[in-house]
Amino acid sequence: METVDVSPQYKATSPSAPSPTASHIACLSGARLQIRSLATFELVRNISLPSSHDVRRSQLAWSPPSTSPNGALTPPRRLSTFPPRSHRVLVADDDTTRVYDLRDEKWNAVINNGSGGMGKNINVEFGRDENEVLVWSDFVSRVMVWSLKTGRTVEIRDPKFSGKESRGWGYRRCVEEGVDGRGSVLALLCRSLGVDVLMLLAPGTYAVIKRVELATQDAQGIRWSRDGRWLAVWDAASLGYGLCIYTADGHLYRTISHDPSDELDKWGIEGLGIKTVQWVPGNEWLAVGGWDRRVRILSTKTFSPVVYLDHTTQIQVPSASVYAEQVDARGFRSFVLAQQPATPPKALVEKNDTGLMKQGISIMAFNKDGTICATRDDSTPTTVWIWDLCTLQPRTILILHSPFKALQWHPSYPSRLLIQSTHDSPTLYLYTADPFFSSKSSCTNSAAGPPTSLSLSDSFIKPAGSAPANWTARWLNTEADKKSAMVIGHQQGYVLVWPDGKDQVLRFEGQEGDESDDSLYDILTGRTPVPPLRDSARRRSHDSEEVGEDVIDIQKETVQGLESIGNFEDTFREKRGIVSRGRSVFDESGLDEMF
Structure with missing residues (x-):
């Protein structure tokens, strides 16, 4: 680790929620919802919340990423060139959920709990896309699916869990249908008349595709495989080692039970079962962590254990440091x-x-x-x-x-x-x-x-009141060509940290919000679309038809006090007005040969 960059201007006195693509961060500051760009740290939106909103019991959530362009930009030639972004954020308390859109300041949606006959809202999440919101009511009595396009609602009764940390529900992964991997079918674990029920619901309409009575007695969660082919359901640990594998259409494929242990006296916990279940990245393995201090890795071909990772009370592993x-x-x-x-x-x-x-x-x-x-x-x-x-x-x-x-x-x-x-x-x-x-x-x-x-004790102020600080830390989902960053905070403040220093960012004209700052690498390799021109707008009417190319105009200044980078006029010919017919804008830089 080279350096730790913790600048005072990047602190905030409120809880935070970074977007899934690390383009923005949302926080509550008093009775205001503030959204900042993580590229420039400029305040993009500063929204005043009504006095009736309970800030102390609020939760924030971002919509799944999508490739829809920013509303301030002209329509691009190819929408696929836009990097995925989360454009909507919701803030919810016990009674009301409010949704805001970064592309349109005039647009917002309000979801009211009405009379509250089914209890307060205990968890609110976006659904399969930015146009759906899922609201769990108190006492796990129901889940309401709201469509932000039509205002239509679908009520699902008797979910088994409150939906926090994606427990008991999940969308089937389908890469070709969504940027974030969310697919079409929603799997929801319910409990009706003392029986565990798996509901498979259709996209959009949320009509019941299949209702499956599970072979478990007290199911603790469900997990879709990463390729969407399998669904794992595991039973409570007190009922023994029980894991059920279902196909994507709800058919029971295999039931896995615990093998009798020969080391009962050593472990002393025979009878307790599964504690955690995770699908290993890729499509070949399923990891199951048990109360017997062993991780079993199962093959998805047979769902038989192929690897055991044992944790001992005394460490004696010559191959490990x-x-x-x-x-x-x-x-x-x-x-x-x-x-x-x-x-x-x-x-x-x-x-x-x-x-x-x-x-x-x-x-x-x-x-x-x-x-x-x-x-x-x-x-x-x-x-x-x-x-x-x-x-x-x-x-x-x-x-x-x-x-x-x-x-x-x-x-x-x-x-x-x-x-x-x-x-x-x-x-x-x-x-x-x-x-x-x-x-x-x-x-x-x-x-x-x-x-x-x-x-980071010197970078934080202890939260006011007698409640202890609830520290949380998470990586920002930065791209592989960006330097890593993390957000650390408690219930009343957060700070952004760059373990290896920050990326140098150039500012381009003709874009707004998070699109105004992109790395030079993204522009040159085509990952970020070429922004529209300002200075050459008058020439666009005839030059663009003849040349058929876009030219970018770059400011000499940089962001956050970085050293200015010269010689832009030698690389980007638009400043000199030298744009020849059929000639690349990178004609003398050599980049046209590289890319």
Whole structure:
């Protein structure tokens, strides 16, 4: 990690919600909804909320990304050239949901709970696209699907869960139908007359395609596979090890149960079942974390276990590097290479607690390539196991000073892991795997070094009141050619952090909002459409017909005090007015040969 860039002007005194494509960030500041561009940090929208809106019990959500152009721009020649963006954001309290559009300041939608006969709104999410909103009522009595185009509503009774963290519902993945991968069919887990029911609902109309009575007794969740072919449903752990695999049309394909353990005395938890379920990136594996401190990776061809990842109370793995964190009297953190066998600290057992509930695989995180897996066993909550799925062995094991609560791989960089601890102060750890370690083409024995600790206690003010700070940290979904960034905050403030420094951004004329700042690389490679002209608008009527090309006009100034980049007149000929018939705008730069 080279530098940590935390500028005071990028702090905010309110909770935040970054957009899925990391183009904007929304926050509540008092009774106002503020939306900033993450490219320029300029305030794009500053919306005043009614006095009746309960800011303290509000939630924010962004719409799924789409390729529809910004309304301020002229219609492009090819809509597919526009990068995906989330254009709508909603803010909801217990009674009302308000939706705003970044492309049209005059457009907004208000969804009212009416008399509230079915209870308050406990969770609000966008549906399969930006024109649908899903509202869960209190006591999990119903789900209301609202169409923002027609005002039509569809009521679905008796959902089993409140919908938070996508528990109990999900859209079938269908890449060709949506930029974000959301597809056509909604799977919803319901509970009717004491029976678990799987509802498969059609797109748009949400008519019932199929109603399936599940083979489970107390289903805990559903997960679509990444290719949309399979649907995994697992039973409560108290009922044993039960996992059901259904096809996309609702037919039961296989039921998986726990094999009798020969090590009952050692584990002491025979009878408890599944704790977490995740589909591994790709379409070949399903990972199941159990209360027996074992991760089973199943093949999607037979759904039989092919790999076991066991977590032991004593670490003795010659192929893995074990790093232990040390904290001195001044609070300085460092990592040392621990000798094996190493015994990490166990979870604290409270009075009248058997300790049985504090074990099992509660966190599994896979990188984007599916080559690395990071896990946590609740019996040793300070230990991070990082597995090499090429060699099927632990590669690095981290023993932290305090327990941690989140593991997040970067969505674009397969070798960067963010670890969030449970410290009272915001303390994060950045682990970078060896580049060859995270590559499918080669698996080597080289191991990465210890993680880098990042303390941001000086960058935050403790939240007002007696409530403790609820720290959250997440990666921004930046593209692979952009530098990584993260947002860290609590219930009353947030800050943006660039571990490797910020990208240099150039400003272009003729665009508004987030489209006004794009990297030069995106423009040259065609990933971002060429913006319309201002200075040459008068010549467009006859030059554009003859030449058939767009020419961009670049300002000499740059954003956020970066050094100016000269020689633009030598590269972009529009400043000199030299545009010849059939000649590329990159004629003398050599870029026409590169791209």
